[in-house]
Amino acid sequence: MSFSVSLRDVTLTYGDTEALSDVDLTLAAGKIHGLLGRNGAGKTSLLSLLAAFRKPTGGEVLVDGRPVWENVDVVSRIALVREGGDFDDTDTVKSTIETGELRPSFDLEYAHKLAQRFEVPLDKKVNQLSRGKRSVLAAICGLAARAELTMFDEVHLGMDAPTRDAFYKELLAEYMDRPHTVILSTHLIDEVANYLEEVVIVDSGRVLRHDDVEAFQGMGATLTGPADAVDALAAGLEVLAEQRLGGTKSVTVGSALDASARERAAAAGIEIGPVGLQDLFIHLTNPDRTGA
Amino acid sequence: MFDDGTPIYRQIADQIKAEILNGSLEPGGKVMSTNQYASFFQINPATAQKAFRELVDEGVLYKQRGVGMFVADDARDRLAGEFRARFFDDVLKPLIHEARQAGISLSDIIDYLKAQEGALK
Secondary structure, three states: OOOOEEEEEEEEOOOOEEEEEEEEEEEEEOOOOEEEEEEOOOHHHHHHOOOOOOOOOOOEEEEOOOEEOOOOOHHOHHHHHHHHOOOOOOOOOHHHHHHHHOOOOOOOHHHHHHHHOOOOOOOOOOHOOOHHHHHHHHHHHHHHHHOOOOEEEOOOOOHHHHHHHHHHHHHHHHHHHOEEEEEEOOHHHHHHHHHOOOOEEEEEEEEEEEHHHHHHHHOOEEEEEEEEHHHHHHOOOOEEEEEEEOEEEEEOOOOOOOHHHHHHHOOOOOEEEOOOHHHHHHOOOOOOOOOO | OOOOOOHHHHHHHHHHHHHHHHOOOOOOOEEHHHHHHHHHHHOOOHHHHHHHHHHHHHEEEEOOOOEEEEEEHHHHHHHHHHHHHHHHHHHHHHHHHHHHEEEHHHHHHHHHHHOOOOHOO
């Protein structure tokens, strides 16, 4: 059983600061969702609500169709792994892992297997671990929770590239082995893009876009060619960025090109290129962008 | 492994088609499962599934419930036919256009093709 997620008109304020404003978001059960946003965009706030670490100021947070706040039955099957892992630093790795057994579906054997594979020493204290190993320990606790909704909030921080790669592999293997809902919050978009099925971009406490990863990949295009021709083709399209080099101009547009636009581009000697998810994200969350 | 331009599911579908055309996947042969594709390419299984769905819709693969995906008996002929149908417009036309831009005449091209045919025989 995988948990679906639904936020209805959710607002979260800390004092005077509105961290989330009128968020309406539904995430289907059993998929790997990417949660992308700049620092302070509201990613961690959103995940904290889903894990019932916080109560919304307004609106409803439902997991598996049920209100999540003070709902032990649901919460015990949700895992939120935050950077650093929220550990008691003076505990040993061994007893930190064993704390996971508070959860009904925790798999201690799997946790030990992962600790061995990722070379996290069981006898050391958490505060003796490097930043990277600490992140790995957090990831291990998240994977071994075998929750119905598992959320990793920037858990890759501190991991080196080979470790991140091994973590994504393990995450995918675990996901295929046992259907559940995963939310990956990250800055390293290009690294995880292929693992995602849906993508949510949050910006300034709001959901900016939510769609299938393929829709994002087809959402934009770069047009490069003679400046006049590029301007003519881009007229009426949402222009995300432009740069000029002599008589050549390159424009990034935030919409797909239809067949007739493609034909006109070819006739005018304009090259059409793709926009990667990461570039699209950078453009969409650019504060200078008008109409965002 | 994948280029950025085309959606990954389409690249996988194209690769499977290429394998059918070049004979490494035979008619009636079993195709790897969605999960095998996903873990081989390190992609979301839904992406691999999309590729399979497209190929089933096109009649290239067929699904046997609980057993797996198989290459349709006429898949190779069908793909070869499709390739023939778009070869002149999609492959040759842009090539001739580029050649002309470089000042290569049509008769040069024809001479070259004829020589190649001789060499290949």
